[in-house]
């Protein structure tokens with residue numbers, strides 16, 4: 056069939072490909088001509104084969120096609136099957152470091168590999184190399200890596216030959232071996248009917264690998280001297296005119312060097328290395344090899360592997376006589392068996408029952424490493440992540456850092472392009488530190504760090520009025536605990552410039568979380584004396600951004616400023632204790648402090664605390680006039696300034712803050728307590744433009760929508776995106792406060808809160824022509840036309856359903872969509888109605904977020920009385936919703952709490 060023919064043809068052509076000079080043989084026209092077929096039909100098949108991942112398409116002009124597997128065999132792995140250019144394709148070449156990678160996985164080979172490198176890089180064609188080692192220790196494998204290394208380092212041409220001759224195949228016929236190696240002349244022996252070039256001539260310009268070289272015998276070895284000494288080979292039957300060839304020689308043998316080789320031959324091979332058998336490798340190294348082989352198999356079959364800890368342990372302890380070769384076969388067999396039993400499953404569990412008998416009986420009992428847990432290996436799992444489980448913390452840390460920086464550099468230093476990849480690396484790092492390292496021991500310093508981080512988080516929560524999930528405390532504590540052991544010197548951070556740039560990008564991209572992290576790091580430096588730098592800003596910000604950090608709906612901040620050693624502090628203390636919560640902050644000022652210094656203190660406070668809901672300042676001075684004047688415009692919140700502070704006044708204010716009284720009420724009540732001046736100022740001139748996001752199903756989803764939107768806007772902060780609780784937007788008083796603080800441009804959400812004078816765009820309509828136009832209109836005052844058209848392009852990218860769901864969950868979005876679609880169909884069937892698109896969209900967003908919350912065991916609480924009453928009134932409907940959730944419950948092993956059923960009911964029926 057033509058399609059197969061095309062594949063065979065390109066397979067052959069790819070063998071000798073030179074990426075720098077792609078020729079016409081690899082184009083549709085070239086293929087059509089060579090196979091004498093119609094160009095259109097050939098094009099059709101070429102594209103089909105590309106889709107089937109058998110070919111790789113390079114979109115040069117004209118377009119070229121190469122055989123993927125053949126290319127990867129000789130060169131490097133390709134992640135995609137379509138590339139814009141040869142340069143883009145070459146970008147994937149991480150084989151430059153194949154030898155380095157080998158030593159990362161096999162530390163026992165480090166010294167040998169150093170010598171191999173030195174031999175290869177030796178001027179004028181390198182030095183011959185002899186590799187010894189038991190069968191299956193990886194001799195041939197090492198030579199294949201040497202081959203890749205030579206090509207990618209451009210030591211030989213990309214299409215240079217790589218010829219292997221297994222001398223064992225000629226065990227009984229040394230003459231045949233010699234003639235195959237060196238060639239022969241016509242008539243040299245019976246049957247030599249024509250001149251024949253041997254392997255040496257074939258390998259000219261490339262690599263010749265002689266495996267089982269001890270089978271060469273002494274005569275064969277002697278014949279090699281001529282080449283080794285003069286670079287010339289003499290075909291059998293030719294004694295005068297030798298042929299000059301340039302071949303890099305690699306030899307391998309399982310035999311003893313002293314008894315099987317001529318000493319004169321041995322003397323001519325300057326570099327000899329021995330690969331150790333599995334039994335002489337460390338447990339970590341054997342485990343690394345198991346990971347490597349498992350990952351290779353996973354890639355081959357394309358399914359997710361869930362490998363039990365028992366299997367991991369047994370494989371790591373297996374020391375067969377056939378070494379890595381046998382280990383590889385055992386792993387192949389195990390996975391084949393597991394796969395055969397679970398043919399239809401996309402994820403296969405690899406348990407001990409699938410292991411071959413040899414592994415079960417030969418694997419040593421493991422008593423020492425009883426900690427290890429099972430692992431999941433899927434398409435996204437990188438070998439580095441698996442290896443990290445075995446590596447010392449500093450190495451894990453450095454490896455992650457290097458991967459972050461190289462990913463960033465490879466993506467043209469554009470955070471948007473590599474955001475998800477970076478997140479994956481960071482989450483993996485934290486997971487490794489949290490779950491994989493042996494944290495079971497009681498370590499006093501770790502307990503101290505946990506206690507301190509708890510305290511620091513409390514301060515952070517107070518400063519910014521945040522709600523931070525409990526996980527964060529442990530994740531950050533373990534991180535810091537490991538981090539303080541690591542001292543990084545500058546030589547380890549070669550890409551300092553990139554680091555600084557990435558840090559800036561992260562700051563812009565996640566400005567809100569970055570602000571918290573900055574404060575957190577300052578607190579850590581002060582309290583725990585751990586030295587942190589840009590790296591930590593980047594890692595902590597990306598990690599904490601993943602967790603739910605929600606600004607609690609608005610408490611006003613209040614501070615007491617008084618002269619004297621502890622006046623302000625003691626007033627605030629009393630009030631905080633009486634109110635049983637941290638409500639007031641305090642600043643004690645020296646007696647002779649200037650008003651300007653006080654103002655500076657306040658500005659400083661406003662920069663480190665979330666005062667967006669307002670700031671009350673209680674001072675002990677007689678006149679406010681002077682202070683008020685000193686507040687420059689940068690304090691961007693309403694400020695209520697009161698003088699003559701006393702404990703009763705502070706208590707009244709503290710209580711009012713907790714009760715969320717308005718500034719007007721607070722002022723009136725304060726006047727009842729004492730004689731005082733009160734000034735209220737609004738930052739009218741500096742009002743920030745803001746777009747609000749809201750979602751019927753709660754602040755969590757609104758926050759996610761806000762993040763999606765932030766991704767679309769340039770990071771100029773000309774417009775703030777603020778998530779708001781839908782219920783809060785129903786409260787006219789709260790809306791008034793928001794309006795006073797911000798110039799609200801519009802609201803985007805899943806339900807219109809119907810605020811007078813403020814435009815609303817339905818989330819699902821934002822991509823419609825009308826929605827996008829309206830949104831662009833909102834931006835007109837703040838951005839240039841170019842920026843606006845960039846933003847509208849970003850909208851299309853970020854607001855597809857898949858993207859939206861991708862953003863709100865860590866789960867596989869396509870699976871999530873699939874399951875929610877079934878859930879919605881079930882709902883419609885059970886209630887015999889059909890939901891509007893808007894409702895469906897809301898359900899997709901809400902339920903995907905809900906699944907993730909349930910997996911993380913975070914609940915969305917309702918007031919108990921309300922929940923009870925609601926459940927009583929609508930029990931049948933809640934039951935139907937619950938049973939429609941079966942698909943979600945089964946697939947994610949979660950239970951749906953009653954409060955969540957009520958949320959869904961509210962979305963469907965708008966019931967309050």
Ligand SMILES: Nc1ncnc2c1ncn2[C@@H]1O[C@H](COP(=O)(O)OP(=O)(O)OP(=O)(O)O)[C@@H](O)[C@H]1O
Nearest residue numbers: 189190191192193194195196197309347379380383
């Ligand atoms: N470090 C390694 N990482 C991953 N796979 C390896 C490694 N070393 C060897 N292998 C794999 O193990 C198998 C056996 O290795 P190889 O054939 O290179 O061993 P050998 O020493 O040449 O054996 P023999 O002497 O029997 O020819 C091969 O399939 C190879 O791909």
